Amino acid sequence: MLARRLTAEGIAQFESFLSSLKAEPSLDAPMELLTGSLTSAPLDAEVDAEPREFHSRLEVAEHVHRILRMDATNLRTDAGFWAWLSLCWFETLCPSNHGRWQPGDRSRWIADLEDPRKSCRHLLAGPYQVFRAHRDDPTRAMSLLCGSVQQQGLLVTLIASRPSLVTCQAVVGAATRLYYDSGKGRNRTGLSGKGPGSPRRFADILSQLDLTWDLHSLSTEELLSLLPAEFDEFHRKSSPRQRPLIE
Numbered sequence: 001m002l003a004r005r006l007t008a009e010g011i012a013q014f015e016s017f018l019s020s021l022k023a024e025p026s027l028d029a030p031m032e033l034l035t036g037s038l039t040s041a042p043l044d045a046e047v048d049a050e051p052r053e054f055h056s057r058l059e060v061a062e063h064v065h066r067i068l069r070m071d072a073t074n075l076r077t078d079a080g081f082w083a084w085l086s087l088c089w090f091e092t093l094c095p096s097n098h099g100r101w102q103p104g105d106r107s108r109w110i111a112d113l114e115d116p117r118k119s120c121r122h123l124l125a126g127p128y129q130v131f132r133a134h135r136d137d138p139t140r141a142m143s144l145l146c147g148s149v150q151q152q153g154l155l156v157t158l159i160a161s162r163p164s165l166v167t168c169q170a171v172v173g174a175a176t177r178l179y180y181d182s183g184k185g186r187n188r189t190g191l192s193g194k195g196p197g198s199p200r201r202f203a204d205i206l207s208q209l210d211l212t213w214d215l216h217s218l219s220t221e222e223l224l225s226l227l228p229a230e231f232d233e234f235h236r237k238s239s240p241r242q243r244p245l246i247e
Contacts, residue, residue: 001034001088003049003067005080010039014087015110018103025100029090040084045071049085053092057152058138058145061131064124076132082111082125093123095150104150120160123149130160133167140169140220143176146186154192155179158203164210171206173220174227178202178234188234196230 006014010033017030033039047070054060064085068075075081086093086109095102103109111125112118120126127145134141143155144166152160155175160166179187179199194200209215209226224231 001048001050002043003047003081003088004034004040004042004084005078006033006083006087007039007041007080010036011080011083011110013039014083015106018106018109021101021103025102027101029087031087034084034088041080043071043081044074047071047075049088051089051092054149056145057127057147057149058131058142060124060149061127061145062138064128065131065135068128076125076128077113079111079113082113082122083109085124086110086122089124093149116163117161120156120166121152126152126156126160130156130166130172134169134172140173140176142182143178143180143187144172146180153187154199155187158199165206165215168215170215170218170220170223174223175199175202177220177224178231197233201230202227 013030013033017027020027047067049067052063054063090109095104105121107118107121108123111122113125119129127149130141130144131138138145144153144160147153159171159175165171178197179191181188191199205227206215209223213226215223218226
């Protein structure tokens with residue numbers, strides 16, 4: 001199937017469907033919007049968007065990155081395209097329970113590309129934006145790209161929602177070193193609190209460091225060496241620690 005974009009009318013009808021699921025969670029997805037002349041429009045490039053099943057945010061990001069190569073410059077900022085793709089893949093992306101759709105928040109389906117706090121929640125655009133920022137080495141961003149498509153995790157909210165952080169190799173690399181369990185292929189458990197060494201503390205420390213350091217000029221190791229000792233529980237070094245600047 002060749003991808004198209006939803007028009008303003010198409011997006012409105014898609015939103016109406018999502019709202020209707022609150023009262024009628026078993027409704028069929030309005031796939032007719034994908035090809036209707038009033039609800040969709042052709043793209044300038046031929047993009048193959050055949051629906052498929054995804055097992056992780058990384059798999060989504062890699063696949064979307066491949067299909068966007070035809071016209072990435074225009075499509076990645078085209079809200080109508082992202083809405084069309086979300087509807088096209090709705091049945092494989094949306095969690096369900098006994099035939100009852102559980103779509104979650106609107107921002108998971110309708111990409112608000114002007115607001116990073118919302119665009120990072122989009123099931124497709126969110127992982128793609130992270131992957132694109134670290135396409136030279138996607139393993140650096142595994143803390144943001146692991147897990148199922150439907151579960152973005154706290155680190156996405158804290159890091160991917162802030163353009164200055166999600167594009168920083170040191171920040172994203174440090175988050176992966178601290179919180180990603182490569183043996184299990186997922187982030188460590190128990191990260192939702194506010195205690196020492198937690199992702200929320202990591203975000204707070206980054207805000208402090210950003211006042212005196214150019215985070216984009218640091219390597220992952222250099223950033224890790226600046227963190228307080230509370231993070232040693234998550235990342236222990238064999239070499240002596242540099243005295244942290246923030247306690």
